[in-house]
Amino acid sequence: MIRIALTKGRIEKKAIEILGKAGYDCTELDEDKKGRKLLFKIANADIEIVLAKAADVITYVEHGVCDVGIVGADTIMEHGSNFYELLDLGFGKCRFALAGPAGGNFYDGYSHKIIASKYPNVAKNYFTSRGVDVEIVKIEGSVELAPLLGLADAIVDIVETGSTLVANGLEVYEDIADISARLIVNVASIKLKKPELDSFIGKISVTLAADVNEKE
Amino acid sequence: MQRWNKNIPEGTRDIIFDEAQLHESIERSLAEIYRKNGFMQVMTPAIEYYDVFDGESRYIEQADMYKMSDMSGRLLVLRADNTMPIARMVATKLRSASFPQKIFYSQNVYRANSNYTGRRNETLQSGVEIIGGGLKCDLVCITTALEALKSMGVNFKIEIGHVGFFNGIIGAMNLSAEEEEMIRSFVNSKNSVSLKLMKSTPELEIIRRIPLLFGGSEVLEEAGQLAAGNDKAAEALAYVRTLYDILTESGYGDSIMIDLGIVGEMEYYTGVVFRGYMEGAGEPVLGGGRYDNLLKNFDFDMPATGFAINVSLAADALRGTQQKAKPADYLIHFTPALFPKAESFRKSLEARGIPAEYSCFEEIEGTVAFAKEAGIPYVAEVDADGVKITEVTV
Numbered sequence: 001m002i003r004i005a006l007t008k009g010r011i012e013k014k015a016i017e018i019l020g021k022a023g024y025d026c027t028e029l030d031e032d033k034k035g036r037k038l039l040f041k042i043a044n045a046d047i048e049i050v051l052a053k054a055a056d057v058i059t060y061v062e063h064g065v066c067d068v069g070i071v072g073a074d075t076i077m078e079h080g081s082n083f084y085e086l087l088d089l090g091f092g093k094c095r096f097a098l099a100g101p102a103g104g105n106f107y108d109g110y111s112h113k114i115i116a117s118k119y120p121n122v123a124k125n126y127f128t129s130r131g132v133d134v135e136i137v138k139i140e141g142s143v144e145l146a147p148l149l150g151l152a153d154a155i156v157d158i159v160e161t162g163s164t165l166v167a168n169g170l171e172v173y174e175d176i177a178d179i180s181a182r183l184i185v186n187v188a189s190i191k192l193k194k195p196e197l198d199s200f201i202g203k204i205s206v207t208l209a210a211d212v213n214e215k216e
Numbered sequence: 217m218q219r220w221n222k223n224i225p226e227g228t229r230d231i232i233f234d235e236a237q238l239h240e241s242i243e244r245s246l247a248e249i250y251r252k253n254g255f256m257q258v259m260t261p262a263i264e265y266y267d268v269f270d271g272e273s274r275y276i277e278q279a280d281m282y283k284m285s286d287m288s289g290r291l292l293v294l295r296a297d298n299t300m301p302i303a304r305m306v307a308t309k310l311r312s313a314s315f316p317q318k319i320f321y322s323q324n325v326y327r328a329n330s331n332y333t334g335r336r337n338e339t340l341q342s343g344v345e346i347i348g349g350g351l352k353c354d355l356v357c358i359t360t361a362l363e364a365l366k367s368m369g370v371n372f373k374i375e376i377g378h379v380g381f382f383n384g385i386i387g388a389m390n391l392s393a394e395e396e397e398m399i400r401s402f403v404n405s406k407n408s409v410s411l412k413l414m415k416s417t418p419e420l421e422i423i424r425r426i427p428l429l430f431g432g433s434e435v436l437e438e439a440g441q442l443a444a445g446n447d448k449a450a451e452a453l454a455y456v457r458t459l460y461d462i463l464t465e466s467g468y469g470d471s472i473m474i475d476l477g478i479v480g481e482m483e484y485y486t487g488v489v490f491r492g493y494m495e496g497a498g499e500p501v502l503g504g505g506r507y508d509n510l511l512k513n514f515d516f517d518m519p520a521t522g523f524a525i526n527v528s529l530a531a532d533a534l535r536g537t538q539q540k541a542k543p544a545d546y547l548i549h550f551t552p553a554l555f556p557k558a559e560s561f562r563k564s565l566e567a568r569g570i571p572a573e574y575s576c577f578e579e580i581e582g583t584v585a586f587a588k589e590a591g592i593p594y595v596a597e598v599d600a601d602g603v604k605i606t607e608v609t610v
Contacts, residue, residue, distance in 0.1 A: 194430075
């Protein structure tokens with residue numbers, strides 16, 4: 001048996017679509033059938049699906065209670081670290097960026113810069129890797145507010161179209177990293193359940209490749 | 217001010233009754249296996265000077281070690297690894313011993329992990345080191361590891377890799393230390409996605425295959441093609457093939473795998489590396505390999521190989537599967553004045569091989585209730601007239 005953790009919400013829908021195309025019967029997970037359940041069975045394979053919040057997908061896979069996880073690269077960058085990242089699933093594309101008031105230059109002046117972010121580890125790693133000292137403030141909701149209210153000089157956040165930034169008079173200063181959904185695997189499962197996982201990952205890879213060909 | 221007198225530090229545990237027994241029984245059965253194979257036990261201090269763990273190359277992150285200072289202000293570390301203190305010990309105390317020397321240990325290591333990850337900061341490690349020697353010692357080491365994991369009684373696998381394979385290939389690429397470190401971490405986490413995003417070169421094409429080089433002997437064929445023309449990688453591969461073939465021929469084929477994507481968690485490894493997995497554990501329970509340069513840090517040039525088993529993790533994986541300890545047959549109730557009588561009764565039982573224990577309860581009711589709870593079938597009440605035996609019905 002393999003157990004797969006899916007990130008609830010947008011990633012879940014797209015992932016189920018791919019699982020379906022790869023020949024896995026996901027009827028238990030249909031919107032009108034699933035109700036409030038969190039644990040599901042694939043009807044035609046020895047696979048269980050768990051729905052979880054993004055960061056929890058990583059926790060479950062790290063501890064080996066789930067063998068496979070499907071989660072965004074944003075969550076992986078923020079929460080890392082001890083698992084194998086095998087596939088880029090190609091959906092849920094966006095990017096991490098440093099953004100601030102339009103027309104401004106982040107590196108101007110000598111004052112100690114303050115960065116607001118929902119992703120303090122991503123922000124910290126980005127600036128430490130470039131040898132820049134900044135103060136990071138964790139914000140839980142709309143980060144765009146922080147520079148508008150004068151709490152921060154800039155923000156590190158996920159940017160999809162950039163329209164929220166524009167609507168609030170902000171712009172992207174620098175791109176930090178590209179993001180998309182990833183398939184991760186527990187380090188022990190990949191060895192102890194090699195035949196099952198090889199077959200599963202093989203089917204997903206073939207489906208993804210066929211998807212890309214179709215689009216082209 | 218918050219008082220911390222009712223809590224234990226992050227990542228530590230109180231281990232109580234059944235679980236303590238499980239830890240102890242794993243520890244003991246591993247020690248028996250090591251002894252049977254000719255390994256001799258050593259114990260090193262729980263505190264060491266910081267410098268022991270901070271050689272020319274630093275193998276453990278400074279932030280991961282618990283540090284304190286001694287009375288003279290020198291920096292001390294709570295044992296952060298077993299191999300380094302043992303290397304220090306061998307290099308200073310056993311210089312005149314005959315080598316190869318087979319050593320085993322069973323003691324705690326302390327590493328500070330980040331909070332809320334569910335990882336232990338205090339783990340019991342049981343392992344062996346063979347100081348001196350070469351291929352023969354790796355064979356003895358791996359077969360001892362196989363026997364050790366098999367004794368846990370669940371499905372297990374040991375995989376073999378070699379740091380020289382990856383190092384040979386990446387060494388030919390002439391990269392900066394930073395680039396090399398980045399690729400190493402991608403390969404180590406089988407991060408195919410990030411490797412795919414890097415600019416393609418013929419060498420990188422080879423690197424991209426490495427994370428997938430795990431499995432059975434078919435891996436050796438493919439790796440052979442990738443290593444063509446790279447002496448260092450080919451030599452490493454030949455070593456793995458030799459080990460794999462000999463172990464297969466010795467009947468271990470079902471328990472061993474190859475993973476050439478292990479590129480060095482502990483950077484002191486210089487040659488063959490191995491990891492062990494067991495059912496129920498989400499991380500490797502066994503790690504080891506050849507470390508031919510570590511003893512040089514302590515001015516003793518001697519090759520070595522070894523492995524460590526994370527007993528804490530193994531115990532977690534086996535929790536609930538173990539047999540409950542068999543309770544005694546008799547619970548002896550007595551008053552202090554009649555203790556000599558109780559003692560002679562207990563000795564007579566002991567002589568007949570019947571397990572018995574004393575009750576520490578004041579009243580007979582307490583004794584009977586405890587016997588029921590513990591599953592002890594008979595209560596023996598010692599009074600002036602003799603010993604009255606009552607069967608306890610649950």
